[in-house]
Amino acid sequence: MNSSMISKIEKAHRYAQEPDRIKIQGLTASFHGGHDDYTVAMNGDHWECTCHTYEAHTIGTCSHIMALQEILKNMLSADARFALEPAEATT
Numbered sequence: 001m002n003s004s005m006i007s008k009i010e011k012a013h014r015y016a017q018e019p020d021r022i023k024i025q026g027l028t029a030s031f032h033g034g035h036d037d038y039t040v041a042m043n044g045d046h047w048e049c050t051c052h053t054y055e056a057h058t059i060g061t062c063s064h065i066m067a068l069q070e071i072l073k074n075m076l077s078a079d080a081r082f083a084l085e086p087a088e089a090t091t
Helices: 003-016 052-056 063-071 078-082
Strands: 026-032 037-043 046-049
Touching: 026 063, 037 063, 046 052, 046 063, 052 063, 063 078
Parallel strands: none
Antiparallel strands: 026 037, 037 046
């Protein structure tokens, strides 16, 4: 392996130890919940989930969204970390 690639690998390892360098602006994830599998999406600072709790209530969040907000907290903007509004339609 050449020294240029070794340097890039070392840099990647340093970056991986500093998740605050990363700000996620959108994602779609499959979430295996207690009763079923759900799709959780974030678009900008807004979240949505396909679970019954999210769809049936007007609180704008669910345990799946809250779990991802906690897992990704260092990589989300403050608005996305605490967002309670539905995501914008992507179609």
